[in-house]
Amino acid sequence: MAGKKQFDVDVALDAAMIQFWRSGYADTSLDDLSAATGLNRSSIYSSLGDKDALYLRCLDRYATRYGDRYDQALASAAEDPLRAMRGFFDVTLQRIADPDVPDGCMVAQTTMAIPALSGAIAARAIDALASQQARLRNALIATKLTAGDVDEFAVHFVAVNQSLAVMSRAGANQRQLRTIVGISLNAFSRALSHRS
Incomplete structure (x- = not known):
């Protein structure tokens, strides 16, 4: 059918996310994105946006994917805070050990590159860190710590x-x-044992 996209947008976004995650924003060219997604430049622009817009979509995709996993791990914080925090870190350690994704963290990588990034991308990285802190804070409130x-x-x-x-x-x-x-978990355990 004429005009119908001949590719899966989610697959293309995942491929672009992995490329950006592996190489970073500055070291990822449109040719790299084309090779990773299998799309030509024109299709990238028309379907996924320019490089900044695509990076923002990939960063959001990354933050949502792992954010959901962190939320699941932290859901038991009121009943078993130590297990919940261990689960939180296990999400990260499992991602690091996963041979199908690059080492490190796309949010951390983006944050370290803030001086060279657009204001929109820098703001999104800072927001991702703030969201993670809020996620942890909300879980920790349930522990009855001060x-x-x-x-x-x-x-x-x-x-x-x-x-x-x-x-x-x-x-x-x-x-x-x-x-x-x-x-870190030992220090947390000690704090839990002293809560009123």
């Missing part, structure tokens, strides 16, 4: 989670990454 502890652990867990992505790109192995998580 408001100060809730805020401090939310910031700390976001920082640790992003550092896991950076460390994995630098070659840290799963044992080392799990040690980083373990130290």
Whole structure:
């Protein structure tokens, strides 16, 4: 049928997301995106948008995909806070160990490149980090920790989670990454044992 798209938009977006995630915004050319998606430049522009628009769509897709997994892990925070936080970090560690996706985190990679990015992309990366902090804060409120502890652990867990992505790109192995998580979870466990 004339005018009908001959490709699956979700498949193309996933391929573009992986390309951006692997190489970053600056080091991904339209030729790279064309090779990754199987689309010519014209089809990319007409169906997926220019490079900035496509990157924003991919960043949103990434944040939603992993955000949903984090939400599932944190759902049990009121009943078993330590298990919930372990599950939160397991989402990241499983992503890092997945051979089908690049090392690291697309949000962390984007955040580190903020000085070279457009204002819209920089704002979206900052929003993604703020959303993760809000997600953690909401889960931690259910633990009955003090408001100060809730805020401090939310910031700390976001920082640790992003550092896991950076460390994995630098070659840290799963044992080392799990040690980083373990130290944070031990501190969290101690705080839980002292709650009123």
